[in-house]
Amino acid sequence: MIIRGNISLKKYNSFGLDYKTRYLVQTKTEKEAAALFNGTIHLKGPILIMGGGSNLLFTGDYIGAIIVPGFKGIKTEEVSDEFAIISAGAGILWDNLVEWSVSKGYGGLENLSLIPGLVGAAPVQNIGAYGVETKETIVKVKTISTHDGSIRFFTNDECGFGYRSSIFKNSEKGNFLVTRVYFRLKVNPIPDLAYGTLKDEIVKLGEPSLKLIRQAVINIRRSKLPDPAVIGNAGSFFKNPVVESAVADNLKKRFPGLPCYNNRPGSIKLAAGWMIDQCGWKGKRIGDAGVHEKQALVLVNYGKATGKEIFDISEKIKLSVFEKFGIPLEREVEII
C-alpha cells in the first residue's frame, strides 16, 4: 500500500482540477485495504473511494483520504456452452476489460466501449451507453466493509441497480469498497443493435461482430464526446430525467422535437442534452468553464476553470431548463 500526503488531484479527476487531498492511498490487495478499515491504520478525516475520478467534481481541497483501488487481474472463472463467467479487479481500466472481453469473443460489454473510469465504478454507477447497462451482465460484486474490513459479496439483486445508480451510491454510500466484479457474458453473442445511431454506424462498417460494434461505439463516442485527456470533462453531467408518461405527452405537444425514450411502464426518459441545447447552452463558455460544442449534456474545463465555476454553470443550466420545460435536472456527477 502506498500512502502519500498533500497530493495534487489533477491526475486523478477527469475535469483536470488541481485541488489537493490530505492523503492519497493506493491499495493493491484486499488485505491492505482491510487494514484501512479494521483499525490497523488510522487516517485523519473522511474517506472517499475513487473509481477513476471520471464522475466527480471537486470544488476544493479534500480534507481526508482518497482511496484509489489498485486491484488487478482479469480471469475467466467458468465457461459453459452459453455463458462465460469472468471477473475483473476494481482497479482495471474499464475499457481494457471491454477490449479483453471482445478479444475473447464474449458478448455483453461491447456497447460500453471507451467509457472512462475503472471497473470498480461500473456497479456503483451502473454505467450504460447505446442501449446497454452493466446491471445486465453483473452477477456479483465483491467488496470490503469500510466499517470493519470484512469481505462481503453482493448479488445482482442486492445491488439495487437503477438508471446510473445502485445501493453503493444511495443507502450504502461509503460503506463498501468494491474490489472485484463478476460478469456473465455470452459465448455466442447476438449483437444488440436496438440503439438507432449505433445501428447506422455499424451498417457503414460492415457485418456486425463484437469487434465491429466496439469500433462503431468508439467512432460515435470520439465524434461526440470530448476526450478527457484533451479537454477536462466527466461525460454526461446530468441524468436524463425520468417523468410520468402524461408529463412527457404534454411536453411533446409543446416541444415536438423533444427526444423521448421508453423507460419503465408509465414513465418516459427525456433527453436532457436536447433540452439544454434548446436553452441555447451548447458551446457556451464562461471563462474556462463551458458546455461542450457537440453535446450539451457534457460540461468541460477548457483549462483553468475552478470546480466552483463548473458547478455555477451547472446551476445556471438547471435554472434555464426548469424555466423553459418545468423539469428539474439531476446531476449525474458527484460534487465533492
Ligand code: EPU
Ligand atoms: N441532443 C441534442 N443536443 C445536444 C445533445 C443531445 O439535440 O447537445 C439530442 C440528440 O440528438 C439525441 C438525444 O438528444 O436525439 C440524446 O443524445 P445522445 O444520443 O447523445 O445521448 P444522451 O441521452 O445525451 C446518454 C447517456 C450517455 C451515453 C449516451 C449513448 C445519460 C446521462 N447519458 O446520453 O452516457 O453515452 O446516452 O447511449 O444517460 C455518461 O453517462 O457519462 C454518458 C456519456
